[in-house]
Structure formats: C-alpha cells, structure tokens
Amino acid sequence: MDKLILPDNQPLDNVQTEAEDLPVISQRIHDIIEVLNNFKEQGDHERGRFAYVEQLIKDMATYYGYSEFLLEKLFNIFSTSEALEFFEANEVSRPITIRTNTLRTRRRELAQSLINRGVSLEPIGKWSKVGLTIFDSTVSIGATPEYLAGHYILQSASSFLPVMALAPQENEKILDMASAPGGKSTHIAALMKNTGIIFANDSNKVRTKGLVSNIHRLGVKNTVICNYDGREFPTVLGGFDRVLLDAPCSGTGVISKDPSIKINKTEKDFIILPHLQKELLLSAIDSVDSKSSTGGYIVYSTCSITVEENEAVVNYALKKRPNVKLVSTGLDFGKEGFTKQYLSSFPESN
Numbered sequence: 001m002d003k004l005i006l007p008d009n010q011p012l013d014n015v016q017t018e019a020e021d022l023p024v025i026s027q028r029i030h031d032i033i034e035v036l037n038n039f040k041e042q043g044d045h046e047r048g049r050f051a052y053v054e055q056l057i058k059d060m061a062t063y064y065g066y067s068e069f070l071l072e073k074l075f076n077i078f079s080t081s082e083a084l085e086f087f088e089a090n091e092v093s094r095p096i097t098i099r100t101n102t103l104r105t106r107r108r109e110l111a112q113s114l115i116n117r118g119v120s121l122e123p124i125g126k127w128s129k130v131g132l133t134i135f136d137s138t139v140s141i142g143a144t145p146e147y148l149a150g151h152y153i154l155q156s157a158s159s160f161l162p163v164m165a166l167a168p169q170e171n172e173k174i175l176d177m178a179s180a181p182g183g184k185s186t187h188i189a190a191l192m193k194n195t196g197i198i199f200a201n202d203s204n205k206v207r208t209k210g211l212v213s214n215i216h217r218l219g220v221k222n223t224v225i226c227n228y229d230g231r232e233f234p235t236v237l238g239g240f241d242r243v244l245l246d247a248p249c250s251g252t253g254v255i256s257k258d259p260s261i262k263i264n265k266t267e268k269d270f271i272i273l274p275h276l277q278k279e280l281l282l283s284a285i286d287s288v289d290s291k292s293s294t295g296g297y298i299v300y301s302t303c304s305i306t307v308e309e310n311e312a313v314v315n316y317a318l319k320k321r322p323n324v325k326l327v328s329t330g331l332d333f334g335k336e337g338f339t340k341q342y343l344s345s346f347p348e349s350n
Contacts, residue, residue: 025063029084032056036080056080060087066262073270074252077305090255096134096141097124098152099160099183101218102190105151107132113146124157127333130190131157150217155183156257162246162301163187165329169294171196172241177230177284180207182214184246189220198223199237203230230280234287241295243284247277249302249309274308281317285324297327311337 032052035042039049061071064087075083100107107123107130114121118138124131132152134141141147142154168174168188173196179185180202188198200215202208205227215223228236230245250269251261284298300317302309314337318324 022063025059029056029059029063032059033080033084053080060084064091064262065259067265069267070252070262070265073306077307092256094156094256097155097157098132098134098141099155099187100130100132100152101150101186102130103194103219104149105146110146110151113151114144117144127331128157128160131160133157148217150219153183153186153214153218155187156254158303159183159246160187161329161331161334162244162299163191165301165331166242166244166297166299167330168192168196168242172292172295173197173199173239175199175201175233175237175240175243175284175287177201177233177243177245177280177287178203178247179211179244180204181210182218184244185211185223186214186218186220188244189215189218189222192222194220194222196222199226199240200224201226201228201230201233203228231283233283238287239289240287241289241292242297242299243287244299244301245280245284246301247280247309247313249273249277249304250306251303253303253305270306270308274313277302277309277313278316281313282320285317285321290323298324299329307338 032055036049036052036056039052057068057072057075060066060075060083061068064071066074066087071087074086077083078086100110111121111123111132114132114137119134119141120136121132121134124133146152147154163184166174166188168191170192172192174188174192176185176188176198179200182200185198185200192198198220200211200223202211208225208227211225215225226236250265250273251258252265255261281298281300284300288296288298290296300314304310314326318326
C-alpha cells in the first residue's frame with residue numbers, strides 16, 4: 001500500500017464524530033495499525049512512529065466512545081493489534097451464564113428442566129462442572145420456578161474462577177471479604193457442602209440485602225453475613241484457613257457489561273483504588289492462619305485489567321509481607337500476569 005499520510009495534529013475537540021464519519025475513522029484505524037506493524041516500509045519517518053500512535057489513540061477514542069485518558073491507558077497495556085482486539089471485544093455483549101447450585105440440584109437435572117421450559121443452553125465448557133450458557137429462552141431466566149427454588153444463580157463465567165482458585169475444603173473457616181451480592185460466597189458454600197463456616201462480608205450495608213436474599217434462596221446454612229470495612233480484619237476476626245478478596249476496582253475488564261466505564265474513570269480513580277486494594281490485601285493476608293493444616297491461602301481478584309490494580313498490588317503485598325509467596329492457581333487456562341511492564345518487574349508464581 002502507499003504510505004499513509006496523517007492529518008495535521010489537532011485537538012481532540014476538533015475531531016469530527018458524526019456517525020457518517022465513523023467508517024472513515026475505522027478505515028484509518030486499520031490503516032495506521034497496518035503501518036505500525038510494518039513501520040520500516042510504510043511509515044513516515046520524518047513524523048515518526050509517535051505521530052501514528054497519537055492519531056490512533058484519538059481515532060480509537062472517538063470510534064469506540066472512550067475518554068482519551070482511559071483509552072490511552074488501556075491501549076498501552078497491549079500490542080497494537082491486541083489493543084484493537086480488546087476494544088472490539090468490549091463492543092460484543094457477553095452471553096447469559098448461570099451456575100448450578102449443587103446444594104439443591106445437579107447440572108444435568110437443571111438443564112433438562114430448563115430445556116423443558118423452552119430454554120436453549122449448553123454447558124459452559126469442560127473446565128466447569130456447574131456452569132451453563134443460555135442462548136435463548138421463552139421465559140425470564142431470573143424468574144423461573146427453578147430460579148426461585150434456588151437451583152441456580154445468574155453469574156458470569158469468569159466469576160467462577162476466583163472460587164475455583166481458592167479451592168475451599170470441607171469444614172474450613174473462610175472469609176469472603178467483599179462478598180455482595182453473593183455469587184462467590186454461595187459457590188464456596190456449595191463446594192464446602194454447607195460444612196465449616198463462611199464469613200460473607202461486605203462494607204456496603206445496602207448491598208448485603210441482596211447477599212442475604214441469595215444465601216436464603218440457595219439454601220446456604222454455613223454462612224455468617226457481616227458488614228465491616230475489610231481493612232478492619234483481622235482486628236474483627238482472624239484465623240481463617242482461606243480468604244477471598246474480590247476487590248473493589250475500576251471495572252476495566254467488564255466494559256462490555258457497563259459501557260459507562262468508558263467515560264467515567266479518571267486518573268484519580270487509578271490512584272485511590274490501588275491504594276484501597278493494597279490495604280485490603282494486607283488485611284486479607286493478616287487474617288489467614290499461616291499454620292492452617294488445610295489452607296493458608298489468599299486469592300486476590302479484580303474485574304480490571306490494569307497493572308496498577310493487579311500485578312502492582314500483589315507485588316506491593318509481597319514486599320510488605322515477605323512470609324507470603326505466590327503459588328499456582330491450579331487453573332489450566334488463561335494467561336499469566338505480567339512479569340515486566342514499563343520500568344517495573346513482578347515476580348512469577350512458584
């Protein structure tokens with residue numbers, strides 16, 4: 001192709017955003033990415049690579065509807081081609097998924113009952129024994145007799161993973177530090193077969209109402225609901241075999257579910273949230289019984305993809321608590337976290 005000539009640099013306010021211009025912007029995005037992937041042959045070396053990246057960020061922000069601040073932050077996490085895949089993926093709605101409540105039923109029986117009601121579904125995948133993907137339904141999935149009887153809970157497939165990594169055992173003492181609305185707490189209870197004790201905590205008292213409702217509906221009997229700031233543990237209570245901290249975060253990994261994230265996150269969020277996450281993780285570590293005969297594990301998870309909310313938080317905790325080490329999650333898919341990003345380096349799991 002011929003060399004791509006960029007428009008003169010101009011403030012973002014001057015970029016046209018009318019719907020009829022979007023195909024032009026889309027084409028330029030793909031053209032710039034092609035140039036960046038073969039800059040030596042196709043790039044304008046006088047203006048340099050930075051000029052192409054700068055224009056690409058502006059065009060992507062316009063095309064996908066992000067603030068330029070957030071788009072640039074997310075763009076810099078990936079390679080150029082991966083960034084395009086990420087922003088495209090965020091435009092696609094995720095399928096409805098449900099988790100079978102094994103305290104009430106089995107997945108095969110639940111699937112057959114829902115099929116008989118006109119629900120089109122299939123198992124999520126070989127990695128889960130309890131998940132079902134819903135493709136189509138003639139009834140409301142959140143109001144079937146099976147739902148009301150607590151045979152399942154609407155839950156994203158990705159939120160199964162922290163509990164699978166936690167691997168709770170029967171008769172243990174477990175803390176879910178930020179538990180509302182209860183998808184993970186009730187999953188833990190099911191894996192524990194209602195034995196032991198779970199402390200399902202959430203700092204937001206209003207959100208605990210939904211937590212109470214789900215715990216009752218799903219027949220969970222081994223759970224105590226509490227309403228503390230997670231940073232108050234272990235002063236409130238410690239000695240847990242395992243702690244799950246699904247931390248408050250920016251939500252940059254669930255933009256397809258909440259598009260408002262595209263424009264409502266500021267630089268301040270990425271200062272305040274990591275600070276809170278670090279405090280909560282240290283509290284989670286201090287709440288675990290390091291001498292537990294079965295546990296001694298903490299799972300830290302977020303629904304964000306930013307390094308400062310994930311790898312940097314874990315790295316901070318490892319430095320502050322040198323008696324703690326990273327171990328494998330036991331999950332056989334997905335990608336490992338970054339070991340290097342910008343000028344920072346992070347440890348690998350043992």
